[in-house]
Amino acid sequence: MTETLEAIYDKCMANEDNIITILQEIQSKIGYIQEEAVNWFSERTNIPPSKFYGVVTFYSQFHQNPRGKNIVTVCCGTVCHVKGAPRVISKVREDLKLKEDQDTTKDMLFTLERVNCVGACSIAPVVLINEKVLGKVTPSKIVKSLKDYKG
Ligand code: FES
Structure with missing residues (x-):
């Protein structure tokens, strides 16, 4: 160290x-x-x-807690919010078994983060898994996408 x-x-x-x-x-x-x-x-x-x-x-680029291997970033801008981001977040939390006060899974495989508009409102709601951009995300679509990262 x-x-x-x-x-x-x-x-x-x-x-x-x-x-x-x-x-x-x-x-x-x-x-x-x-x-x-x-x-x-x-x-x-x-x-x-x-x-x-x-x-x-x-600066939002700095993180004070350890983050998971995969970062799931849900856009919570106005358009994404209206188009269903809260439902997507709920599904991600349920699928990753995150408790209310947790944003990172116990196995450190995932961290859930929220951002404001990522500039892709035409495909709202938007989720990024690491660098991969997913558009028109539904709760069932995000569960399928997360499977690819669960090893
Ligand atoms: S509000 Fe989500 S991409 Fe603009």
Whole structure:
């Protein structure tokens, strides 16, 4: 762990201008913004953790919890909402057996995320599974699509 963090530090030559780069590297190497890593960089750079978390919470690209191998992103923009996104989310949660307070499956195979309009309203409701875009998604269609990722 320390070797990974030292490598990130060396690469970024840490200063306050590089907080975003440091966080991107942490997420790239560790998978998410781990508290331990933030504390390590805070001590190493004398930048308070609050500065790191200010950036983490501002940019949606950063994640503070481990994410699953597959990211299921449901568009919750207005058009997708009207066209059935809430029903799709309910079905995904049921199919992946996600509890109310869970967005990642216990086996770390899936993480469910929501975004605003992804710019494909003509095929709403839209779901992305990793990089794959699915349009006109129905609850039954999403269950079939998820099967392909269950190994
Ligand atoms: S609202 Fe979902 S793609 Fe635009």
